[in-house]
Amino acid sequence: MKKLKTLSHITLLLFIAAVNLTYSQSDYNLVQDFKARYNEIEDLIKTAESLDECLQLSNEITAMRYSFEEHKTLLDKSLYPMDFNASFTNLSGMLEIRKRDFLHITQLQAEVDTLKERFAVLDKANISLIERINILEKDQIKNSKTIASLQQLTAQLKANIKQRDMLIVEVADSLFAGHVNHPFTLNDAEKMSLAQKVQYHNLFYNMEKTIDDHIQFLKISTIKPQDVADMKKEYNGFIMMWEKVGEKLADIYLVKKEKAERIEKINNKFAEWDTTLNNVMWAAVNKSFEEKNISLPEYNNGEEFANSVTDFINHQIEKANAADVEEVEETYYTFTDSVWNSKIEKEWVPILIENNMLTKADKDSIVSRLTVWKAQIIGDEFEWWVYAVGVLILIGIVMVSSNIFRKRASES
Amino acid sequence: MKKLVLFAALIFPLLIACSSLVLSPVNYAWPVENVLRADNNGFVEEKRHSISFNIKPILVTEFNDTTNIESREIRIIRNSSGFYFITGSGFKNVYVFESEDGELSLKDKLAVSETAFQNPVFNQKESHIELRDSEKKYVLTNNDAAGE
Numbered sequence: 001m002k003k004l005k006t007l008s009h010i011t012l013l014l015f016i017a018a019v020n021l022t023y024s025q026s027d028y029n030l031v032q033d034f035k036a037r038y039n040e041i042e043d044l045i046k047t048a049e050s051l052d053e054c055l056q057l058s059n060e061i062t063a064m065r066y067s068f069e070e071h072k073t074l075l076d077k078s079l080y081p082m083d084f085n086a087s088f089t090n091l092s093g094m095l096e097i098r099k100r101d102f103l104h105i106t107q108l109q110a111e112v113d114t115l116k117e118r119f120a121v122l123d124k125a126n127i128s129l130i131e132r133i134n135i136l137e138k139d140q141i142k143n144s145k146t147i148a149s150l151q152q153l154t155a156q157l158k159a160n161i162k163q164r165d166m167l168i169v170e171v172a173d174s175l176f177a178g179h180v181n182h183p184f185t186l187n188d189a190e191k192m193s194l195a196q197k198v199q200y201h202n203l204f205y206n207m208e209k210t211i212d213d214h215i216q217f218l219k220i221s222t223i224k225p226q227d228v229a230d231m232k233k234e235y236n237g238f239i240m241m242w243e244k245v246g247e248k249l250a251d252i253y254l255v256k257k258e259k260a261e262r263i264e265k266i267n268n269k270f271a272e273w274d275t276t277l278n279n280v281m282w283a284a285v286n287k288s289f290e291e292k293n294i295s296l297p298e299y300n301n302g303e304e305f306a307n308s309v310t311d312f313i314n315h316q317i318e319k320a321n322a323a324d325v326e327e328v329e330e331t332y333y334t335f336t337d338s339v340w341n342s343k344i345e346k347e348w349v350p351i352l353i354e355n356n357m358l359t360k361a362d363k364d365s366i367v368s369r370l371t372v373w374k375a376q377i378i379g380d381e382f383e384w385w386v387y388a389v390g391v392l393i394l395i396g397i398v399m400v401s402s403n404i405f406r407k408r409a410s411e412s
Numbered sequence: 413m414k415k416l417v418l419f420a421a422l423i424f425p426l427l428i429a430c431s432s433l434v435l436s437p438v439n440y441a442w443p444v445e446n447v448l449r450a451d452n453n454g455f456v457e458e459k460r461h462s463i464s465f466n467i468k469p470i471l472v473t474e475f476n477d478t479t480n481i482e483s484r485e486i487r488i489i490r491n492s493s494g495f496y497f498i499t500g501s502g503f504k505n506v507y508v509f510e511s512e513d514g515e516l517s518l519k520d521k522l523a524v525s526e527t528a529f530q531n532p533v534f535n536q537k538e539s540h541i542e543l544r545d546s547e548k549k550y551v552l553t554n555n556d557a558a559g560e
Protein backbone atom coordinates (compact mmCIF):
# COMPACT_ATOMS: atom_id res chain seq x y z
CA MET A 1 0.00 0.00 0.00
CA LYS A 2 2.85 2.29 0.95
CA LYS A 3 4.52 1.44 -2.31
CA LEU A 4 1.39 2.29 -4.27
CA LYS A 5 1.27 5.66 -2.55
CA THR A 6 4.85 6.21 -3.58
CA LEU A 7 3.92 5.27 -7.11
CA SER A 8 1.05 7.76 -7.09
CA HIS A 9 3.52 10.36 -5.88
CA ILE A 10 5.78 9.51 -8.75
CA THR A 11 2.95 9.89 -11.23
CA LEU A 12 2.18 13.27 -9.72
CA LEU A 13 5.84 14.24 -9.79
CA LEU A 14 6.10 13.16 -13.40
CA PHE A 15 3.13 15.30 -14.23
CA ILE A 16 4.60 18.28 -12.42
CA ALA A 17 7.93 17.54 -14.04
CA ALA A 18 6.34 17.44 -17.47
CA VAL A 19 4.85 20.87 -16.81
CA ASN A 20 8.14 22.11 -15.35
CA LEU A 21 10.14 20.80 -18.24
CA THR A 22 8.28 23.10 -20.59
CA TYR A 23 9.56 26.07 -18.62
CA SER A 24 12.84 24.57 -17.51
CA GLN A 25 15.71 26.98 -17.80
CA SER A 26 18.64 24.63 -17.22
CA ASP A 27 19.65 21.69 -19.37
CA TYR A 28 21.75 20.58 -16.44
CA ASN A 29 18.70 20.45 -14.15
CA LEU A 30 16.78 18.53 -16.77
CA VAL A 31 19.53 15.92 -17.03
CA GLN A 32 19.77 15.71 -13.25
CA ASP A 33 16.01 15.35 -13.07
CA PHE A 34 16.11 12.53 -15.61
CA LYS A 35 18.85 10.76 -13.67
CA ALA A 36 17.01 11.17 -10.37
CA ARG A 37 13.84 9.70 -11.84
CA TYR A 38 15.73 6.91 -13.49
CA ASN A 39 17.31 5.99 -10.13
CA GLU A 40 13.99 6.28 -8.34
CA ILE A 41 12.25 3.90 -10.76
CA GLU A 42 15.25 1.56 -10.64
CA ASP A 43 14.95 1.41 -6.83
CA LEU A 44 11.21 0.85 -7.03
CA ILE A 45 11.76 -2.04 -9.45
CA LYS A 46 14.23 -3.60 -7.03
CA THR A 47 11.88 -3.27 -4.09
CA ALA A 48 8.61 -4.03 -5.91
CA GLU A 49 6.53 -6.43 -3.87
CA SER A 50 3.99 -7.62 -6.38
CA LEU A 51 3.23 -8.14 -10.01
CA ASP A 52 0.69 -5.29 -9.80
CA GLU A 53 3.42 -2.90 -8.70
CA CYS A 54 5.53 -4.06 -11.63
CA LEU A 55 2.71 -3.37 -14.05
CA GLN A 56 2.26 0.08 -12.55
CA LEU A 57 5.98 0.73 -12.87
CA SER A 58 5.76 -0.23 -16.51
CA ASN A 59 3.29 2.65 -16.95
CA GLU A 60 5.63 4.95 -15.04
CA ILE A 61 8.46 4.10 -17.43
CA THR A 62 6.26 4.85 -20.42
CA ALA A 63 5.16 8.16 -18.86
CA MET A 64 8.76 9.10 -18.09
CA ARG A 65 9.84 8.32 -21.62
CA TYR A 66 7.00 10.37 -23.00
CA SER A 67 7.78 13.38 -20.79
CA PHE A 68 11.49 13.43 -21.73
CA GLU A 69 11.14 12.45 -25.38
CA GLU A 70 11.54 16.03 -26.66
CA HIS A 71 14.93 16.31 -24.91
CA LYS A 72 16.28 13.09 -26.41
CA THR A 73 19.13 14.82 -28.26
CA LEU A 74 20.36 16.57 -25.15
CA LEU A 75 20.00 13.41 -23.05
CA ASP A 76 21.76 11.28 -25.65
CA LYS A 77 24.77 13.56 -25.29
CA SER A 78 24.57 13.96 -21.55
CA LEU A 79 23.81 10.50 -20.19
CA TYR A 80 27.26 9.13 -20.82
CA PRO A 81 28.01 6.17 -20.88
CA MET A 82 24.34 5.48 -21.65
CA ASP A 83 21.94 7.34 -23.87
CA PHE A 84 18.22 8.01 -23.90
CA ASN A 85 17.10 4.70 -25.48
CA ALA A 86 19.62 2.61 -23.55
CA SER A 87 18.29 4.05 -20.27
CA PHE A 88 14.75 2.90 -21.03
CA THR A 89 15.93 -0.45 -22.40
CA ASN A 90 17.74 -0.94 -19.10
CA LEU A 91 14.71 -0.04 -17.00
CA SER A 92 12.41 -2.27 -19.06
CA GLY A 93 14.90 -5.14 -18.84
CA MET A 94 15.12 -4.81 -15.06
CA LEU A 95 11.35 -4.71 -14.83
CA GLU A 96 10.99 -7.83 -16.97
CA ILE A 97 13.38 -9.75 -14.69
CA ARG A 98 11.46 -8.58 -11.64
CA LYS A 99 8.16 -9.58 -13.26
CA ARG A 100 9.56 -13.04 -13.95
CA ASP A 101 10.60 -13.27 -10.29
CA PHE A 102 7.03 -12.55 -9.27
CA LEU A 103 5.58 -15.00 -11.75
CA HIS A 104 7.95 -17.63 -10.37
CA ILE A 105 7.12 -16.63 -6.79
CA THR A 106 3.38 -16.75 -7.56
CA GLN A 107 3.84 -20.22 -9.02
CA LEU A 108 5.96 -21.23 -6.03
CA GLN A 109 3.42 -19.74 -3.65
CA ALA A 110 0.68 -21.88 -5.21
CA GLU A 111 2.83 -24.99 -4.74
CA VAL A 112 3.61 -23.97 -1.18
CA ASP A 113 -0.05 -23.38 -0.41
CA THR A 114 -0.89 -26.88 -1.63
CA LEU A 115 1.93 -28.36 0.42
CA LYS A 116 0.95 -26.34 3.48
CA GLU A 117 -2.57 -27.63 3.14
CA ARG A 118 -1.33 -31.21 2.92
CA PHE A 119 0.91 -30.68 5.95
CA ALA A 120 -1.98 -29.14 7.89
CA VAL A 121 -4.31 -32.05 7.11
CA LEU A 122 -1.69 -34.58 8.23
CA ASP A 123 -0.81 -32.59 11.35
CA LYS A 124 -4.44 -32.38 12.40
CA ALA A 125 -5.01 -36.08 11.74
CA ASN A 126 -1.85 -37.02 13.66
CA ILE A 127 -2.79 -34.99 16.72
CA SER A 128 -6.19 -36.68 16.82
CA LEU A 129 -4.65 -40.13 16.32
CA ILE A 130 -2.08 -39.60 19.07
CA GLU A 131 -4.82 -38.49 21.46
CA ARG A 132 -6.95 -41.54 20.69
CA ILE A 133 -3.99 -43.91 21.01
CA ASN A 134 -3.10 -42.36 24.38
CA ILE A 135 -6.65 -42.87 25.64
CA LEU A 136 -6.68 -46.52 24.57
CA GLU A 137 -3.18 -47.12 26.01
CA LYS A 138 -4.31 -45.78 29.40
CA ASP A 139 -7.23 -48.18 29.41
CA GLN A 140 -6.20 -50.84 31.94
CA ILE A 141 -8.46 -53.55 30.60
CA LYS A 142 -7.77 -54.14 26.97
CA ASN A 143 -10.23 -56.42 25.24
CA SER A 144 -9.78 -57.69 21.71
CA LYS A 145 -11.81 -54.79 20.31
CA THR A 146 -9.61 -52.22 22.08
CA ILE A 147 -6.45 -53.94 20.90
CA ALA A 148 -7.75 -54.07 17.35
CA SER A 149 -8.57 -50.35 17.33
CA LEU A 150 -5.23 -49.55 18.93
CA GLN A 151 -3.46 -51.47 16.19
CA GLN A 152 -5.53 -49.78 13.53
CA LEU A 153 -4.89 -46.28 14.91
CA THR A 154 -1.17 -46.95 15.28
CA ALA A 155 -0.97 -48.22 11.71
CA GLN A 156 -2.82 -45.11 10.51
CA LEU A 157 -0.48 -42.83 12.47
CA LYS A 158 2.53 -44.64 11.07
CA ALA A 159 1.21 -44.21 7.53
CA ASN A 160 0.53 -40.51 8.12
CA ILE A 161 4.01 -39.92 9.49
CA LYS A 162 5.49 -41.69 6.49
CA GLN A 163 3.43 -39.50 4.18
CA ARG A 164 4.66 -36.39 6.00
CA ASP A 165 8.25 -37.61 5.67
CA MET A 166 7.76 -37.93 1.94
CA LEU A 167 6.38 -34.40 1.77
CA ILE A 168 9.43 -33.05 3.59
CA VAL A 169 11.78 -34.90 1.25
CA GLU A 170 9.78 -33.53 -1.69
CA VAL A 171 10.15 -29.99 -0.32
CA ALA A 172 13.89 -30.39 0.32
CA ASP A 173 14.42 -31.84 -3.15
CA SER A 174 12.51 -29.00 -4.78
CA LEU A 175 14.50 -26.41 -2.81
CA PHE A 176 17.89 -27.61 -3.93
CA ALA A 177 16.91 -29.03 -7.30
CA GLY A 178 18.42 -26.09 -9.16
CA HIS A 179 21.59 -26.03 -7.07
CA VAL A 180 23.48 -29.18 -7.86
CA ASN A 181 26.93 -27.69 -8.32
CA HIS A 182 29.75 -29.37 -6.42
CA PRO A 183 31.12 -28.03 -4.19
CA PHE A 184 27.92 -26.22 -3.23
CA THR A 185 28.52 -22.55 -3.95
CA LEU A 186 25.94 -19.79 -4.19
CA ASN A 187 26.26 -16.12 -4.89
CA ASP A 188 24.49 -13.60 -2.64
CA ALA A 189 21.41 -13.36 -4.89
CA GLU A 190 21.05 -17.17 -5.00
CA LYS A 191 21.45 -17.36 -1.23
CA MET A 192 18.72 -14.76 -0.81
CA SER A 193 16.40 -16.56 -3.21
CA LEU A 194 17.00 -19.91 -1.48
CA ALA A 195 16.47 -18.38 1.95
CA GLN A 196 13.18 -16.97 0.68
CA LYS A 197 12.11 -20.40 -0.57
CA VAL A 198 13.06 -21.99 2.75
CA GLN A 199 10.89 -19.42 4.47
CA TYR A 200 7.99 -19.95 2.06
CA HIS A 201 8.09 -23.69 2.64
CA ASN A 202 8.32 -23.26 6.38
CA LEU A 203 11.09 -25.83 6.22
CA PHE A 204 12.39 -25.41 9.76
CA TYR A 205 8.98 -25.79 11.36
CA ASN A 206 8.12 -28.79 9.20
CA MET A 207 11.40 -30.52 9.99
CA GLU A 208 10.90 -29.99 13.72
CA LYS A 209 7.30 -31.16 13.54
CA THR A 210 8.24 -34.31 11.63
CA ILE A 211 10.90 -35.25 14.16
CA ASP A 212 8.51 -34.53 17.03
CA ASP A 213 5.92 -36.80 15.42
CA HIS A 214 8.45 -39.60 15.10
CA ILE A 215 9.48 -39.21 18.73
CA GLN A 216 5.86 -39.11 19.85
CA PHE A 217 5.06 -42.19 17.78
CA LEU A 218 7.96 -44.09 19.35
CA LYS A 219 6.76 -43.18 22.81
CA ILE A 220 3.19 -44.35 22.34
CA SER A 221 3.61 -47.42 20.15
CA THR A 222 4.64 -50.94 21.04
CA ILE A 223 7.65 -51.85 19.00
CA LYS A 224 8.06 -55.27 17.46
CA PRO A 225 11.37 -56.58 16.16
CA GLN A 226 10.22 -56.28 12.55
CA ASP A 227 9.48 -52.53 13.12
CA VAL A 228 13.05 -51.77 14.12
CA ALA A 229 14.53 -52.14 10.66
CA ASP A 230 11.90 -49.79 9.21
CA MET A 231 12.36 -47.22 11.96
CA LYS A 232 16.12 -47.24 11.68
CA LYS A 233 15.86 -47.00 7.92
CA GLU A 234 13.53 -44.00 8.22
CA TYR A 235 15.84 -42.32 10.71
CA ASN A 236 18.96 -42.97 8.64
CA GLY A 237 17.32 -41.77 5.43
CA PHE A 238 16.07 -38.64 7.12
CA ILE A 239 19.31 -37.73 8.81
CA MET A 240 21.22 -38.27 5.57
CA MET A 241 18.85 -35.88 3.84
CA TRP A 242 19.20 -33.35 6.68
CA GLU A 243 22.99 -33.59 6.68
CA LYS A 244 22.99 -32.55 3.03
CA VAL A 245 20.32 -29.87 3.46
CA GLY A 246 21.63 -28.64 6.83
CA GLU A 247 25.12 -28.12 5.45
CA LYS A 248 23.76 -25.99 2.62
CA LEU A 249 21.46 -24.06 4.93
CA ALA A 250 24.33 -23.39 7.30
CA ASP A 251 26.16 -21.83 4.37
CA ILE A 252 23.16 -19.66 3.52
CA TYR A 253 22.54 -18.58 7.10
CA LEU A 254 26.20 -18.19 8.02
CA VAL A 255 25.63 -14.67 9.31
CA LYS A 256 22.09 -15.05 10.60
CA LYS A 257 22.44 -16.13 14.21
CA GLU A 258 18.77 -16.91 14.76
CA LYS A 259 18.60 -19.22 11.74
CA ALA A 260 21.90 -20.87 12.64
CA GLU A 261 20.45 -21.60 16.09
CA ARG A 262 17.36 -23.09 14.48
CA ILE A 263 19.57 -25.45 12.44
CA GLU A 264 21.39 -26.43 15.63
CA LYS A 265 18.03 -27.05 17.31
CA ILE A 266 17.03 -29.43 14.53
CA ASN A 267 20.37 -31.22 14.87
CA ASN A 268 19.62 -31.68 18.58
CA LYS A 269 16.17 -32.97 17.77
CA PHE A 270 17.72 -35.59 15.52
CA ALA A 271 19.93 -36.65 18.43
CA GLU A 272 16.82 -36.88 20.63
CA TRP A 273 15.06 -38.97 17.97
CA ASP A 274 18.03 -41.36 17.80
CA THR A 275 18.22 -41.66 21.61
CA THR A 276 14.46 -42.24 21.91
CA LEU A 277 14.55 -44.84 19.14
CA ASN A 278 17.38 -46.72 20.87
CA ASN A 279 15.78 -46.49 24.31
CA VAL A 280 12.41 -47.66 23.02
CA MET A 281 14.04 -50.59 21.25
CA TRP A 282 16.00 -51.71 24.28
CA ALA A 283 12.86 -51.32 26.38
CA ALA A 284 11.04 -53.60 23.91
CA VAL A 285 13.87 -56.15 24.20
CA ASN A 286 13.71 -55.97 27.96
CA LYS A 287 9.95 -56.44 27.93
CA SER A 288 10.50 -60.04 26.70
CA PHE A 289 12.51 -60.74 29.86
CA GLU A 290 10.14 -58.88 32.17
CA GLU A 291 7.14 -60.81 30.86
CA LYS A 292 8.83 -63.95 32.22
CA ASN A 293 9.80 -62.29 35.50
CA ILE A 294 13.46 -62.17 34.58
CA SER A 295 14.90 -58.99 35.94
CA LEU A 296 18.08 -57.76 34.26
CA PRO A 297 20.23 -54.80 35.28
CA GLU A 298 19.40 -51.70 33.19
CA TYR A 299 20.97 -51.34 29.73
CA ASN A 300 20.74 -48.84 26.90
CA ASN A 301 23.13 -50.18 24.30
CA GLY A 302 24.53 -53.43 22.95
CA GLU A 303 27.53 -53.62 25.22
CA GLU A 304 25.46 -52.87 28.32
CA PHE A 305 22.92 -55.47 27.18
CA ALA A 306 25.62 -58.15 26.79
CA ASN A 307 27.09 -57.26 30.19
CA SER A 308 23.66 -57.28 31.80
CA VAL A 309 22.75 -60.73 30.43
CA THR A 310 26.14 -62.27 31.23
CA ASP A 311 26.00 -60.81 34.77
CA PHE A 312 22.59 -62.39 35.21
CA ILE A 313 23.84 -65.78 33.96
CA ASN A 314 26.95 -65.59 36.13
CA HIS A 315 24.78 -64.82 39.12
CA GLN A 316 22.59 -67.84 38.35
CA ILE A 317 25.63 -70.10 38.00
CA GLU A 318 26.92 -68.94 41.37
CA LYS A 319 23.49 -69.44 42.87
CA ALA A 320 23.36 -73.03 41.58
CA ASN A 321 26.69 -73.77 43.17
CA ALA A 322 25.50 -72.43 46.47
CA ALA A 323 22.11 -74.12 46.71
CA ASP A 324 18.58 -73.83 45.46
CA VAL A 325 19.21 -75.90 42.36
CA GLU A 326 15.55 -76.32 41.55
CA GLU A 327 14.93 -72.60 41.37
CA VAL A 328 17.99 -72.11 39.17
CA GLU A 329 16.88 -74.93 36.89
CA GLU A 330 13.47 -73.38 36.52
CA THR A 331 15.05 -70.00 35.76
CA TYR A 332 17.38 -71.63 33.25
CA TYR A 333 14.56 -73.25 31.27
CA THR A 334 12.44 -70.11 31.37
CA PHE A 335 15.44 -68.03 30.28
CA THR A 336 16.53 -70.30 27.46
CA ASP A 337 13.28 -71.79 26.18
CA SER A 338 10.80 -68.95 26.71
CA VAL A 339 13.00 -65.90 26.22
CA TRP A 340 16.44 -66.33 24.72
CA ASN A 341 15.91 -69.10 22.14
CA SER A 342 12.37 -68.21 21.10
CA LYS A 343 12.46 -64.41 21.16
CA ILE A 344 15.80 -62.75 21.73
CA GLU A 345 18.18 -64.91 19.71
CA LYS A 346 15.63 -65.71 17.05
CA GLU A 347 13.91 -62.34 16.56
CA TRP A 348 15.89 -59.52 18.15
CA VAL A 349 19.57 -60.44 17.85
CA PRO A 350 19.71 -60.60 14.01
CA ILE A 351 18.02 -57.18 13.76
CA LEU A 352 20.16 -55.65 16.48
CA ILE A 353 23.33 -56.92 14.78
CA GLU A 354 22.10 -55.78 11.38
CA ASN A 355 21.50 -52.28 12.72
CA ASN A 356 24.85 -52.12 14.52
CA MET A 357 23.21 -52.05 17.92
CA LEU A 358 24.83 -55.29 19.05
CA THR A 359 28.10 -56.83 17.94
CA LYS A 360 28.59 -60.49 17.11
CA ALA A 361 31.22 -60.57 19.86
CA ASP A 362 28.58 -59.39 22.37
CA LYS A 363 26.26 -62.14 21.25
CA ASP A 364 29.07 -64.74 21.41
CA SER A 365 29.96 -63.72 24.96
CA ILE A 366 26.32 -64.31 26.02
CA VAL A 367 26.16 -67.65 24.19
CA SER A 368 29.42 -68.77 25.78
CA ARG A 369 28.11 -68.01 29.29
CA LEU A 370 24.86 -69.79 28.43
CA THR A 371 26.88 -72.89 27.47
CA VAL A 372 28.54 -72.86 30.87
CA TRP A 373 25.17 -72.44 32.58
CA LYS A 374 23.72 -75.23 30.46
CA ALA A 375 26.60 -77.53 31.28
CA GLN A 376 25.99 -76.89 34.92
CA ILE A 377 22.26 -77.56 34.73
CA ILE A 378 22.37 -80.45 32.24
CA GLY A 379 25.48 -81.84 34.00
CA ASP A 380 23.60 -82.26 37.30
CA GLU A 381 20.63 -83.77 35.57
CA PHE A 382 22.85 -86.18 33.68
CA GLU A 383 24.46 -87.41 36.92
CA TRP A 384 21.11 -88.17 38.49
CA TRP A 385 19.73 -89.70 35.36
CA VAL A 386 22.78 -91.84 34.77
CA TYR A 387 22.66 -93.14 38.34
CA ALA A 388 18.98 -94.03 37.95
CA VAL A 389 19.50 -95.74 34.62
CA GLY A 390 22.61 -97.46 35.96
CA VAL A 391 20.70 -98.81 38.92
CA LEU A 392 17.86 -99.95 36.68
CA ILE A 393 20.30 -101.68 34.30
CA LEU A 394 22.02 -103.32 37.25
CA ILE A 395 18.68 -104.52 38.64
CA GLY A 396 17.83 -105.77 35.16
CA ILE A 397 21.14 -107.64 34.83
CA VAL A 398 20.73 -109.15 38.32
CA MET A 399 17.18 -110.27 37.52
CA VAL A 400 18.14 -111.71 34.12
CA SER A 401 21.19 -113.42 35.63
CA SER A 402 19.19 -114.92 38.52
CA ASN A 403 16.60 -116.18 36.03
CA ILE A 404 19.31 -117.83 33.97
CA PHE A 405 20.89 -119.41 37.03
CA ARG A 406 17.46 -120.61 38.23
CA LYS A 407 16.73 -122.17 34.82
CA ARG A 408 20.09 -123.97 34.71
CA ALA A 409 19.69 -125.24 38.29
CA SER A 410 16.23 -126.64 37.51
CA GLU A 411 17.52 -128.25 34.30
CA SER A 412 20.37 -129.91 36.11
CA MET B 413 80.08 22.21 -40.70
CA LYS B 414 78.86 20.86 -44.02
CA LYS B 415 77.42 17.87 -42.25
CA LEU B 416 75.54 20.10 -39.86
CA VAL B 417 74.05 22.10 -42.68
CA LEU B 418 73.03 18.90 -44.43
CA PHE B 419 71.42 17.56 -41.25
CA ALA B 420 69.54 20.81 -40.70
CA ALA B 421 68.40 20.77 -44.29
CA LEU B 422 66.91 17.31 -43.78
CA ILE B 423 65.31 17.94 -40.39
CA PHE B 424 63.89 21.39 -41.04
CA PRO B 425 61.24 20.30 -43.56
CA LEU B 426 60.18 17.52 -41.21
CA LEU B 427 59.75 19.96 -38.34
CA ILE B 428 57.77 22.26 -40.56
CA ALA B 429 55.53 19.37 -41.59
CA CYS B 430 54.92 18.35 -37.95
CA SER B 431 54.13 21.81 -36.68
CA SER B 432 51.71 22.49 -39.49
CA LEU B 433 49.59 19.40 -38.76
CA VAL B 434 46.21 20.77 -37.72
CA LEU B 435 43.04 18.84 -36.87
CA SER B 436 40.07 20.97 -37.61
CA PRO B 437 37.32 21.53 -36.76
CA VAL B 438 37.26 20.40 -33.12
CA ASN B 439 34.12 20.59 -31.06
CA TYR B 440 34.97 21.00 -27.38
CA ALA B 441 31.39 21.68 -26.35
CA TRP B 442 30.03 20.05 -23.25
CA PRO B 443 26.40 19.09 -23.77
CA VAL B 444 25.41 20.48 -20.39
CA GLU B 445 26.98 22.69 -17.76
CA ASN B 446 28.20 21.23 -14.52
CA VAL B 447 27.69 22.44 -11.00
CA LEU B 448 30.75 22.03 -8.83
CA ARG B 449 31.16 22.54 -5.10
CA ALA B 450 34.54 23.58 -3.78
CA ASP B 451 36.34 21.64 -1.07
CA ASN B 452 37.95 23.30 1.96
CA ASN B 453 40.97 24.28 -0.07
CA GLY B 454 38.93 25.78 -2.90
CA PHE B 455 39.40 22.96 -5.38
CA VAL B 456 36.60 21.82 -7.67
CA GLU B 457 36.62 18.70 -9.78
CA GLU B 458 34.64 17.83 -12.88
CA LYS B 459 34.80 14.08 -13.14
CA ARG B 460 33.30 13.32 -16.52
CA HIS B 461 35.69 15.61 -18.40
CA SER B 462 38.52 15.18 -15.91
CA ILE B 463 39.35 18.71 -15.00
CA SER B 464 40.09 20.17 -11.58
CA PHE B 465 41.29 23.61 -10.53
CA ASN B 466 41.20 26.07 -7.65
CA ILE B 467 38.48 28.72 -7.64
CA LYS B 468 40.04 30.96 -4.97
CA PRO B 469 41.43 33.48 -7.52
CA ILE B 470 37.95 33.85 -9.11
CA LEU B 471 36.35 34.43 -5.70
CA VAL B 472 38.99 36.99 -4.83
CA THR B 473 38.38 38.79 -8.10
CA GLU B 474 34.59 38.62 -7.82
CA PHE B 475 34.05 39.13 -4.08
CA ASN B 476 37.45 39.92 -2.70
CA ASP B 477 36.63 37.23 -0.16
CA THR B 478 37.43 33.53 0.21
CA THR B 479 35.65 32.78 3.49
CA ASN B 480 33.19 29.88 3.60
CA ILE B 481 34.79 28.58 0.50
CA GLU B 482 33.44 25.06 1.00
CA SER B 483 29.88 26.35 0.60
CA ARG B 484 30.65 27.96 -2.76
CA GLU B 485 29.19 26.43 -5.88
CA ILE B 486 30.23 27.38 -9.39
CA ARG B 487 28.67 26.57 -12.73
CA ILE B 488 30.95 25.70 -15.59
CA ILE B 489 30.46 24.89 -19.25
CA ARG B 490 32.81 24.66 -22.23
CA ASN B 491 31.83 26.03 -25.62
CA SER B 492 32.58 24.50 -28.97
CA SER B 493 35.77 26.56 -29.31
CA GLY B 494 37.11 25.17 -26.07
CA PHE B 495 36.62 28.19 -23.79
CA TYR B 496 35.42 27.58 -20.25
CA PHE B 497 32.60 29.79 -18.94
CA ILE B 498 32.37 30.08 -15.16
CA THR B 499 29.91 31.89 -12.95
CA GLY B 500 27.79 31.29 -9.85
CA SER B 501 25.08 32.64 -7.56
CA GLY B 502 25.98 36.12 -6.34
CA PHE B 503 28.33 36.72 -9.31
CA LYS B 504 27.86 39.70 -11.59
CA ASN B 505 30.35 38.48 -14.15
CA VAL B 506 31.01 35.45 -16.27
CA TYR B 507 34.67 34.43 -16.46
CA VAL B 508 35.90 33.04 -19.75
CA PHE B 509 39.04 30.93 -19.51
CA GLU B 510 41.15 29.23 -22.08
CA SER B 511 43.10 26.09 -21.46
CA GLU B 512 46.88 26.33 -21.48
CA ASP B 513 49.75 24.15 -20.38
CA GLY B 514 48.79 23.23 -16.81
CA GLU B 515 46.63 26.29 -16.29
CA LEU B 516 43.49 28.14 -17.19
CA SER B 517 44.10 31.69 -18.17
CA LEU B 518 41.47 34.39 -18.20
CA LYS B 519 40.46 35.25 -21.71
CA ASP B 520 37.69 37.63 -20.79
CA LYS B 521 35.59 38.79 -17.89
CA LEU B 522 32.09 39.38 -19.18
CA ALA B 523 30.23 41.98 -17.14
CA VAL B 524 26.79 40.56 -17.74
CA SER B 525 24.66 42.13 -15.08
CA GLU B 526 24.73 45.09 -12.74
CA THR B 527 22.94 43.08 -10.11
CA ALA B 528 24.21 39.78 -8.73
CA PHE B 529 22.88 36.61 -10.31
CA GLN B 530 20.39 34.66 -8.22
CA ASN B 531 20.19 31.29 -9.95
CA PRO B 532 22.30 31.44 -13.06
CA VAL B 533 22.38 28.49 -15.46
CA PHE B 534 24.35 27.83 -18.64
CA ASN B 535 22.90 26.05 -21.63
CA GLN B 536 24.85 24.88 -24.64
CA LYS B 537 23.44 26.28 -27.87
CA GLU B 538 24.49 25.75 -31.48
CA SER B 539 26.40 29.00 -31.84
CA HIS B 540 26.80 30.30 -28.32
CA ILE B 541 26.40 29.70 -24.61
CA GLU B 542 23.10 30.75 -23.17
CA LEU B 543 23.01 32.21 -19.69
CA ARG B 544 19.70 32.37 -17.88
CA ASP B 545 18.94 33.92 -14.56
CA SER B 546 15.31 33.92 -13.54
CA GLU B 547 13.53 35.66 -16.38
CA LYS B 548 16.68 37.12 -17.94
CA LYS B 549 18.45 35.49 -20.83
CA TYR B 550 21.90 36.35 -22.26
CA VAL B 551 23.86 35.24 -25.28
CA LEU B 552 27.53 34.66 -24.47
CA THR B 553 30.50 34.31 -26.79
CA ASN B 554 34.22 34.24 -26.01
CA ASN B 555 34.40 37.98 -25.67
CA ASP B 556 30.89 39.32 -25.56
CA ALA B 557 27.67 39.12 -23.60
CA ALA B 558 24.41 40.40 -24.92
CA GLY B 559 20.93 40.35 -23.40
CA GLU B 560 18.13 38.86 -25.43
